[in-house]
Amino acid sequence: MSELHISQKIFDAIRAHGEETYPHECCGVLLGHSTGNGWRVDDAVRADNRRTDSAHNRYMIAPLELVKIQRQAAQQGLDIAGFYHSHPDHPAQWSPTDFAEAHWIGCCYVITAIAKGKAEVTNSFFLAGTTEEDKRFEQETITVAD
Numbered sequence: 539m540s541e542l543h544i545s546q547k548i549f550d551a552i553r554a555h556g557e558e559t560y561p562h563e564c565c566g567v568l569l570g571h572s573t574g575n576g577w578r579v580d581d582a583v584r585a586d587n588r589r590t591d592s593a594h595n596r597y598m599i600a601p602l603e604l605v606k607i608q609r610q611a612a613q614q615g616l617d618i619a620g621f622y623h624s625h626p627d628h629p630a631q632w633s634p635t636d637f638a639e640a641h642w643i644g645c646c647y648v649i650t651a652i653a654k655g656k657a658e659v660t661n662s663f664f665l666a667g668t669t670e671e672d673k674r675f676e677q678e679t680i681t682v683a684d
């Protein structure tokens with residue numbers, strides 16, 4: 539099983555983001571280093587949820603915004619480790635839409651359940667596989683440390 543290493547500060551920040559945007563989904567990008575068995579997250583960048591049509595149960599990061607985030611990350615020597623979003627009043631499990639729209643194989647997808655405005659469970663799913671055809675989400679361990 540892969541492992542996601544994240545600092546308490548960043549972990550709290552992505553959960554707080556979900557509380558702030560409730561009842562809409564929040565979304566953002568996780569930056570860090572590959573550990574060979576997952577990722578170490580060094581930064582989290584907030585993104586605008588562009589799904590104004592259905593922001594309570596969908597999220598989308600604009601491609602241009604993602605390119606900008608990726609460029610800035612590269613300047614700091616960081617890679618895109620994955621993405622995070624929230625599930626307002628839904629469990630912290632990936633949805634069929636989350637899976638269909640996940641294309642970053644080898645990256646992690648972090649989901650926080652927000653119940654009535656309060657962050658509850660946070661889970662991370664590693665997108666394993668080699669192609670769109672054999673990709674799959676594998677739940678991974680989140681290690682929160684200072």
Ligand SMILES: [Zn+2]
Pocket residue numbers: 623624625632633636649
């Ligand atoms: Zn989702």
